[in-house]
Amino acid sequence: xxxxxxxxxxxxxxVAVRAGVSTALVSIVMRDAPGASAAxxxxxxxxxxxxxxxxxxxxxxxxxxxxxxxxVVFGVQHTFHGDLVSGLYAAAERAGxxxxxxxxxxxxxxxxxxxxxxxxxxxxxxxLGPSSPxxxxxDLATRLPVVVxxxxxxxxxxxxxxxxxxxxxxxxxxxxxxxxxxxxxxxxGGQAPxxxxxxxxxxxxxxxxxxxxxxxxxxxxxxxxxxxxxALLVRTLPTAVTVFNDRCALGVLDVLRxxxxxxxxxxxxxxxxxxxIARLSSVDLTSVAQDVEQLTALAVQRALDRLDGRPVGxxxxxxxxxxxxxxxxxPPR
Amino acid sequence: xxxxxxxxxxxxxxVAVRAGVSTALVSIVMRDAPGASAAxxxxxxxxxxxxxxxxxxxxxxxxxxxxxxxxVVFGVQHTFHGDLVSGLYAAAERAGxxxxxxxxxxxxxxxxxxxxxxxxxxxxxxxLGPSSPxxxxxDLATRLPVVVxxxxxxxxxxxxxxxxxxxxxxxxxxxxxxxxxxxxxxxxGGQAPxxxxxxxxxxxxxxxxxxxxxxxxxxxxxxxxxxxxxALLVRTLPTAVTVFNDRCALGVLDVLRxxxxxxxxxxxxxxxxxxxIARLSSVDLTSVAQDVEQLTALAVQRALDRLDGRPVGxxxxxxxxxxxxxxxxxPPR
DNA sequence: CCTCGGCGCTAGAACGTTCTAGGTCCGTAT
DNA sequence: ATACGGACCTAGAACGTTCTAGCGCCGAGG
Numbered sequence: 001x002x003x004x005x006x007x008x009x010x011x012x013x014x015v016a017v018r019a020g021v022s023t024a025l026v027s028i029v030m031r032d033a034p035g036a037s038a039a040x041x042x043x044x045x046x047x048x049x050x051x052x053x054x055x056x057x058x059x060x061x062x063x064x065x066x067x068x069x070x071x072v073v074f075g076v077q078h079t080f081h082g083d084l085v086s087g088l089y090a091a092a093e094r095a096g097x098x099x100x101x102x103x104x105x106x107x108x109x110x111x112x113x114x115x116x117x118x119x120x121x122x123x124x125x126x127x128l129g130p131s132s133p134x135x136x137x138x139d140l141a142t143r144l145p146v147v148v149x150x151x152x153x154x155x156x157x158x159x160x161x162x163x164x165x166x167x168x169x170x171x172x173x174x175x176x177x178x179x180x181x182x183x184x185x186x187x188x189g190g191q192a193p194x195x196x197x198x199x200x201x202x203x204x205x206x207x208x209x210x211x212x213x214x215x216x217x218x219x220x221x222x223x224x225x226x227x228x229x230x231a232l233l234v235r236t237l238p239t240a241v242t243v244f245n246d247r248c249a250l251g252v253l254d255v256l257r258x259x260x261x262x263x264x265x266x267x268x269x270x271x272x273x274x275x276x277i278a279r280l281s282s283v284d285l286t287s288v289a290q291d292v293e294q295l296t297a298l299a300v301q302r303a304l305d306r307l308d309g310r311p312v313g314x315x316x317x318x319x320x321x322x323x324x325x326x327x328x329x330x331p332p333r
Numbered sequence: 334x335x336x337x338x339x340x341x342x343x344x345x346x347x348v349a350v351r352a353g354v355s356t357a358l359v360s361i362v363m364r365d366a367p368g369a370s371a372a373x374x375x376x377x378x379x380x381x382x383x384x385x386x387x388x389x390x391x392x393x394x395x396x397x398x399x400x401x402x403x404x405v406v407f408g409v410q411h412t413f414h415g416d417l418v419s420g421l422y423a424a425a426e427r428a429g430x431x432x433x434x435x436x437x438x439x440x441x442x443x444x445x446x447x448x449x450x451x452x453x454x455x456x457x458x459x460x461l462g463p464s465s466p467x468x469x470x471x472d473l474a475t476r477l478p479v480v481v482x483x484x485x486x487x488x489x490x491x492x493x494x495x496x497x498x499x500x501x502x503x504x505x506x507x508x509x510x511x512x513x514x515x516x517x518x519x520x521x522g523g524q525a526p527x528x529x530x531x532x533x534x535x536x537x538x539x540x541x542x543x544x545x546x547x548x549x550x551x552x553x554x555x556x557x558x559x560x561x562x563x564a565l566l567v568r569t570l571p572t573a574v575t576v577f578n579d580r581c582a583l584g585v586l587d588v589l590r591x592x593x594x595x596x597x598x599x600x601x602x603x604x605x606x607x608x609x610i611a612r613l614s615s616v617d618l619t620s621v622a623q624d625v626e627q628l629t630a631l632a633v634q635r636a637l638d639r640l641d642g643r644p645v646g647x648x649x650x651x652x653x654x655x656x657x658x659x660x661x662x663x664p665p666r
Numbered sequence: 667c668c669t670c671g672g673c674g675c676t677a678g679a680a681c682g683t684t685c686t687a688g689g690t691c692c693g694t695a696t
Numbered sequence: 697a698t699a700c701g702g703a704c705c706t707a708g709a710a711c712g713t714t715c716t717a718g719c720g721c722c723g724a725g726g
Contacts, residue, residue: 056454
C-alpha cells in the first residue's frame with residue numbers, strides 16, 4: 001500500500017497541462033496573486049487538487065530572493081523552549097514568516113544546529129538560551145540578524161530579548177512581604193545565567209522593605225535545593241524562601257516536608273520559571289512566570305526590524321515577568 | 334554591526350571566479366565527489382572559506398532528485414518527544430539523512446505540521462504519537478512512506494514502531510512479585526492509547542503468578558491518580574500498585590504520603606514512561622522505560638527500507654521496554 | 667605513429683518555481 | 697476606423713545547485 005520508492009511529485013507543469021494553461025498562470029493562482037479570472041482560478045485549483053499538487057517550497061524559495069524563513073535553535077530537553085517555540089510559530093505566522101526548527105540535542109551541538117539553518121537560507125536566526133560563547137554569536141551576527149532569547153549577551157552585534165529577572169524576584173519578595181513575612185531568605189543559583197540578577201533583585205527588594213537580606217548557596221538542581229534546605233534547618237528557619245528556580249525549589253520543598261516542616265504553614269516557598277513542575281498539583285508552587293507571549297512576539301519583531309532595516313532602539317529588550325500564586329505561600333503563623 | 338538587510342550570500346559562481354575554475358568543479362569539491370585533484374581541492378576550499386561560502390540546501394535539493402530529508406512531526410510539550418527527536422537525529426545522521434522538524438503546538442495542529450513538511454520535499458514522514466485519525470494517516474501514506482512512533486494504528490498503509498506496553502507492565506509486576514508482593518493493584522489509564530494493552534499485561538502477569546488481578550480506574554493526570562489513591566485508602570490498601578503512567582503515579586504517591594502511608598514502606602508504586610518527573614530525586618519513582626535508542630533507530634530504518642523499496646517484514650515493530658528501579662519499590666513489610 | 671583510457675576539468679541542461687516583459691483580445695473613446 | 701487601456705494570459709529568463717556529456721591532455725600499448 002505504501003509507495004515503493006520516492007514518487008515523482010506533481011509540479012506546476014503537470015497542473016498546467018491538466019488545466020490547459022501556462023505554468024505561470026498556475027503559479028499566479030497558487031500564490032493568490034492578482035492576474036487570473038475567477039473561472040480559471042477555479043479550474044486550476046480543481047486540476048491541482050485532482051492530481052494532489054503541493055508547491056515545492058525549495059524551488060519557491062530558490063527563485064524568490066527572500067525566503068521569509070526564520071531559523072530557530074532550541075534545546076530539545078528544555079520544556080520552556082517548547083513554550084517559546086509555540087509562541088514563535090504564532091508570532092512568525094502573523095508576520096507571514098515560516099519557522100525552520102533546528103534542535104540542540106546531547107549528540108548535536110549548537111554549531112551544527114546553526115549550520116543547517118544557514119544552509120536553509122534563513123533570513124534571520126532566533127537562538128533560545130544559546131550556550132555559544134559571545135564571540136561566536138557576534139561572528140554569526142555579521143552574516144545575518146541574530147536574536148538571542150532568554151540569555152543576556154555582552155555584544156553590540158546581537159539583539160537580546162529576555163525577562164527582567166531582578167524584577168521577577170522583587171515580585172516574589174513583595175508578595176511575601178505583603179503576606180506579612182519579615183524573615184525571607186534567598187536560595188542562590190550560583191554561577192548560572194540569571195542568578196546574579198535574581199540575587200540582586202532579592203537584595204534590593206529586601207532592603208526596600210527595611211529588612212536584612214540573607215542569601216544561602218543553592219544551585220540549578222533539586223539536590224542543590226535539598227542541601228540548602230538542610231542548611232536552613234540546622235539554624236533558625238526563616239518564614240519564607242525565594243529560590244533561584246523551580247527545580248531547586250522542589251528540593252527545598254521536599255526536604256522541608258520530610259523534616260515535618262509544613263509548607264506553607266511553617267515556611268512559604270517561591271520558585272522561578274513557572275515550569276511544568278511548579279504546576280503539578282502535588283507541588284503547586286508559587287512561581288515567577290516569564291511572559292512567553294511577549295518574549296516571542298518581541299523576538300520576531302526585532303528580527304524583522306533588522307531585516308527590513310528599520311531603526312531599532314535598545315539592543316536589549318527586557319520583558320517584565322509576573323507572579324503565579326499557588327499554595328506554597330501563605331501568611332506566617 | 335548587524336547587517337542592514339538580507340545580504341546576497343556567496344554562491345558557487347562566486348567561489349568559482351575567485352578560485353579560477355568552473356562552478357561544476359566547485360560543486361564537486363564541496364560535495365567531496367571524485368573528479369578533482371588534491372591541489373585544486375585545496376585552492377577551491379580556501380576560496381570558499383575566504384568569502385564565507387555555504388552551499389544553499391534549497392538549490393541543492395531542488396536539483397538532486399532525492400532530498401535525503403526525513404520529516405518529523407513532534408509535540409512541543411511532550412518531553413518524551415524531545416528524547417525521540419534526539420534519537421532520530423542520531424539515526425538519520427548515520428544513514429546520511431537530514432531531519433526537518435515540524436512542531437505541533439496548541440495553536441498549530443497536526444495537519445499544518447504535516448503540510449509544511451510535504452512542501453519541504455521530505456522523502457518520508459516520521460510522526461511521533463500522532464493524534465490524526467487513522468483514515469488521515471492512511472491517506473497521507475499514499476503519498477509517501479509514513480512511520481508512526483509510539484502509537485498503534487490499525488491501517489495496513491502506515492508502519493508503526495512502538496513499545497511492547499503489555500510486556501512493560503509485566504516487568505513491573507514481576508519485579509513486585511519478586512520482592513514478595515502478593516497484593517498488587519493496577520491503576521488504569523482508561524481510554525488513553527496504550528491503556529488497554531497495559532491493563533492486559535497486568536492481568537496476564539498477575540494470573541501467571543497465580544494471583545487475582547484488581548484494576549481501579551485512573552487516568553492520565555495527577556488528579557486521576559490522586560482519586561484512585563483515595564479510593565484505595567478507603568478499602569484495605571494493597572502492598573503494591575502499578576500505575577498507567579508517571580503523572581498519574583505522582584498523584585498516587587502524593588495522596589499516599591499525605592495520608593501517612595509510607596512509600597515504599599507500606600506501599601510500593603511503579604510508574605510508566607520513566608519521564609523526567611520519575612527521575613526527580615524527590616519523586617524517585619520506579620518506572621518502565623521505553624527504549625528510545627531502538628525506537629528511533631527502527632523508525633528511521635523502516636522509513637529508509639520503504640524508500641529504497643526493500644521488502645519489509647511485519648508492518649508493526651514492537652520494542653521491549655525495561656524497568657528502571659528506584660526507591661519507590663521495596664519488599665512488603 | 668596512432669589509438670586508447672583515464673584523469674582533470676568545463677559547458678550547458680536540468681530541477682520547480684517566480685518574475686519580467688510582453689502579447690491578445692475586447693470594449694470604449696477619439 | 698483607429699488608438700488606447702485594461703483584463704487576462706504566456707514565453708522565457710532567472711534562482712543556485714547537480715548532473716550528463718564531452719573536451720584536452722598525458723602516458724602506455726599496439
